[in-house]
Amino acid sequence: MHADPRGVLTGVHFLDGDHACCEGALTAGARFASGYPITPSTEVVERFAARVPTLGGIFIQMEDELAASIALQGAVWGGAKAFTVTSGPGFSLMMEHIGYAAMTETPCVFVNVQRGGPSTGLPTLPAQADMMQARWGSHGDYGIIALCPNSPQECFDLTIQAFNFAEQFRVPVMLMMDEVVGHMTEKVVIPPAEQIEIFPRRHTSKPPADYLPYETNGDMVPEMAHAGEGYKFHITGLTHDERGYPVMTVPAQDKLVRRLQQKIERAADEIALYEEEKVDDAEVVVVSYGITSRVAQRAIELARAQGRRVGKFRLITAWPFPEHRIRQLAQRTKAFVVPELNLGQMVREVERLAGGLSRVLPVSHAGGGVHRPEDILQAILEAAS
Amino acid sequence: MSEVRNPVEPFLRMDRMPHIWCPGCGIGTTVNCFTRALIESKVDLDHVTIVSGIGCTGRVAGYVKLDSFHTTHGRAIPFATGLKLANPKLNVIVYSGDGDLSAIGGNHLIHAARRNIDLKIVCVNNLIYAMTGGQTAPTTPNDAVTSTAPYGSYEPAFNLPHLVEAAGAVYVARWTTYHVRQLARSMQEAFAKKGFSFIEVLSPCPTLYQRRNKLGDGLETMKYYKEKSKVRNGAPTSEVGLTMQGEIIVGKFVDRDRPDYRELMRHRLAETLGDRYVECEELVCS
Ligand SMILES: Cc1ncc(C[n+]2csc(CCOP(=O)(O)OP(=O)(O)O)c2C)c(N)n1
Ligand code: SF4
Ligand SMILES: [Mg+2]
Numbered sequence: 001m002h003a004d005p006r007g008v009l010t011g012v013h014f015l016d017g018d019h020a021c022c023e024g025a026l027t028a029g030a031r032f033a034s035g036y037p038i039t040p041s042t043e044v045v046e047r048f049a050a051r052v053p054t055l056g057g058i059f060i061q062m063e064d065e066l067a068a069s070i071a072l073q074g075a076v077w078g079g080a081k082a083f084t085v086t087s088g089p090g091f092s093l094m095m096e097h098i099g100y101a102a103m104t105e106t107p108c109v110f111v112n113v114q115r116g117g118p119s120t121g122l123p124t125l126p127a128q129a130d131m132m133q134a135r136w137g138s139h140g141d142y143g144i145i146a147l148c149p150n151s152p153q154e155c156f157d158l159t160i161q162a163f164n165f166a167e168q169f170r171v172p173v174m175l176m177m178d179e180v181v182g183h184m185t186e187k188v189v190i191p192p193a194e195q196i197e198i199f200p201r202r203h204t205s206k207p208p209a210d211y212l213p214y215e216t217n218g219d220m221v222p223e224m225a226h227a228g229e230g231y232k233f234h235i236t237g238l239t240h241d242e243r244g245y246p247v248m249t250v251p252a253q254d255k256l257v258r259r260l261q262q263k264i265e266r267a268a269d270e271i272a273l274y275e276e277e278k279v280d281d282a283e284v285v286v287v288s289y290g291i292t293s294r295v296a297q298r299a300i301e302l303a304r305a306q307g308r309r310v311g312k313f314r315l316i317t318a319w320p321f322p323e324h325r326i327r328q329l330a331q332r333t334k335a336f337v338v339p340e341l342n343l344g345q346m347v348r349e350v351e352r353l354a355g356g357l358s359r360v361l362p363v364s365h366a367g368g369g370v371h372r373p374e375d376i377l378q379a380i381l382e383a384a385s
Numbered sequence: 386m387s388e389v390r391n392p393v394e395p396f397l398r399m400d401r402m403p404h405i406w407c408p409g410c411g412i413g414t415t416v417n418c419f420t421r422a423l424i425e426s427k428v429d430l431d432h433v434t435i436v437s438g439i440g441c442t443g444r445v446a447g448y449v450k451l452d453s454f455h456t457t458h459g460r461a462i463p464f465a466t467g468l469k470l471a472n473p474k475l476n477v478i479v480y481s482g483d484g485d486l487s488a489i490g491g492n493h494l495i496h497a498a499r500r501n502i503d504l505k506i507v508c509v510n511n512l513i514y515a516m517t518g519g520q521t522a523p524t525t526p527n528d529a530v531t532s533t534a535p536y537g538s539y540e541p542a543f544n545l546p547h548l549v550e551a552a553g554a555v556y557v558a559r560w561t562t563y564h565v566r567q568l569a570r571s572m573q574e575a576f577a578k579k580g581f582s583f584i585e586v587l588s589p590c591p592t593l594y595q596r597r598n599k600l601g602d603g604l605e606t607m608k609y610y611k612e613k614s615k616v617r618n619g620a621p622t623s624e625v626g627l628t629m630q631g632e633i634i635v636g637k638f639v640d641r642d643r644p645d646y647r648e649l650m651r652h653r654l655a656e657t658l659g660d661r662y663v664e665c666e667e668l669v670c671s
Binding site (some may be wrong): 029031032034053054055056057058060063064066067068070071072073074075076077078079080081089096100129200201226227228229230231232233234235236237245246334336 | 397400401429430432434436446447450451452453454455456457460464465466468469470471472474475492493496506519570650654658661662663664665667668669670
């Protein structure tokens with residue numbers, strides 16, 4: 001299916017990442033957002049609040065992030081495509097409802113424009129220190145998807161991708177931006193609506209009498225019905241069976257929780273998007289994402305200028321992590337260098353997958369700014385030596 | 386020969402019976418009133434949706450045969466807010482406990498009332514956190530013993546009708562599980578009313594509240610409700626606070642009109658945006 005042209009501002013624009021994210025959401029068909037103001041993410045919903053009444057949609061500013069992160073799920077069950085936008089402290093408050101969305105398989109998008117933490121931290125300055133929280137922040141086991149754009153253009157593109165994955169897999173999808181990407185202004189090209197693919201809601205075609213809310217077929221993703229259509233279904237955050245009824249047994253828990261994780265894991269190769277450059281004969285591969293990938297690019301060029309064979313591996317999808325590809329690269333790469341604006345989060349995945357076959361050098365940064373290219377360069381040279 | 390069936394059965398998920406509630410619990414009585422109100426109001430059940438939080442009362446959503454959502458603790462109201470905004474045709478009922486709605490969910494309660502979101506709240510007040518074993522709630526009256534106030538509660542309690550009236554509710558009533566006809570009628574009125582409606586139902590929790598306070602069983606509590614309740618429709622809500630085993634003022638306290646959230650939104654946006662405003666009826670995506 002193609003995007004509804006009414007929401008699509010086709011053309012060439014000059015936008016910051018936050019505004020581009022809003023346009024991505026509108027293009028994807030989001031007509032409901034619930035938010036609570038927090039720097040550096042608020043611009044997304046400010047634009048949405050201005051734009052969406054002209055498109056037949058609603059923005060509501062809720063009383064806190066607990067409310068914002070569940071109101072959007074009510075809207076989804078009412079039929080809408082919906083999202084919320086936040087940053088560190090608000091993201092922490094939303095964790096219970098990321099779990100609720102995972103458990104009830106509510107397709108929705110959470111945007112986190114990352115700033116320095118912990119706690120109130122650095123409200124106006126960047127970090128990438130919520131990456132593990134995005135994956136594991138709610139209690140219990142479940143699968144989610146997280147994407148990390150590195151430019152305003154990607155804020156647009158990946159917001160659409162986030163909605164598409166949310167619908168395809170019926171999961172909460174996290175768009176993990178950072179303050180720099182959110183606030184940098186660049187060219188953003190919005191294509192014509194008919195060139196933009198939209199994954200439609202997996203609405204059931206069954207009549208109410210035959211419908212079970214959590215019955216699944218081969219791809220492990222159930223079909224949805226909306227409230228008010230006569231299905232009279234039950235949805236709960238308790239462990240449930242195919243009817244959606246609570247069942248407090250070990251087998252029911254095992255069946256449900258494994259499916260929630262496996263529906264994502266089994267499709268990981270399809271979901272795990274990445275960008276590579278000269279990795280095939282590289283002695284060192286730099287793994288990075290978000291704004292850090294742009295600083296890393298500079299470091300890679302400096303190293304190449306010194307005759308080093310350096311490959312670039314940029315995560316576009318952070319979760320599920322591109323396990324197969326990193327394992328393959330570990331077979332032939334001497335070392336991975338992993339710069340990130342945290343004290344070592346995604347690097348743990350690289351270490352785990354390298355399995356001792358190649359060295360892994362983190363380049364940590366506590367946040368508040370970006371790396372100096374020289375610091376990444378130094379790690380590359382050390383790794384290559 | 387046709388079987389004699391309880392008229393509320395078609396409204397319940399009989400495949401989920403028996404329910405989890407204790408003998409003498411008042412929650413089932415409120416559900417009976419609710420189904421009677423549904424029958425009598427002749428609303429289209431396809432368009433009635435029920436949202437609960439977490440607690441013994443929170444389980445109601447799982448037992449009634451409607452589109453039903455058992456959400457997270459305290460968040461039934463914001464979930465219902467999103468649902469109602471996405472599909473204004475739905476009659477959205479929030480059915481939950483006193484702790485869920487007024488403690489962890491207290492912020493949402495007052496803000497939804499302030500915005501006048503078109504939701505009908507049924508608050509089953511058993512003066513306690515029942516599901517978790519009888520801890521103090523914001524509604525627990527002074528002197529009552531709870532599992533976390535073993536020497537008696539000394540925190541001042543919320544007067545819920547007063548709270549929600551002050552926050553902006555357009556319909557506020559209180560009954561007990563003794564007042565089944567009045568309760569069902571209030572529910573019917575609330576279904577038909579546009580805006581934020583709040584019905585408090587005092588309900589026994591013999592297992593945890595009455596027993597720990599040596600107040601007898603469910604029947605004993607019914608006697609108390611019968612003897613100590615006074616119907617005072619229109620009573621100033623500031624005067625309806627509850628005390629331990631004291632007088633219970635019941636009745637319809639507030640029934641007023643003011644524009645609901647959607648009307649306010651539509652009015653403002655149409656006025657400011659003119660032709661550019663695209664009104665939404667249902668936000669159904671394809
Ligand atoms: C976030 C969170 N905190 C705590 C709990 C535990 N909990 C479940 S029900 C409940 C209290 C419910 O009390 P009330 O709303 O009065 O319902 P009742 O059981 O009395 O009907 C609590 C504290 C929870 N489920 N979630
Ligand atoms: S514990 Fe109390 S409120 Fe819960 S079911 Fe038993 S009697 Fe009812
Ligand atoms: Mg209670």
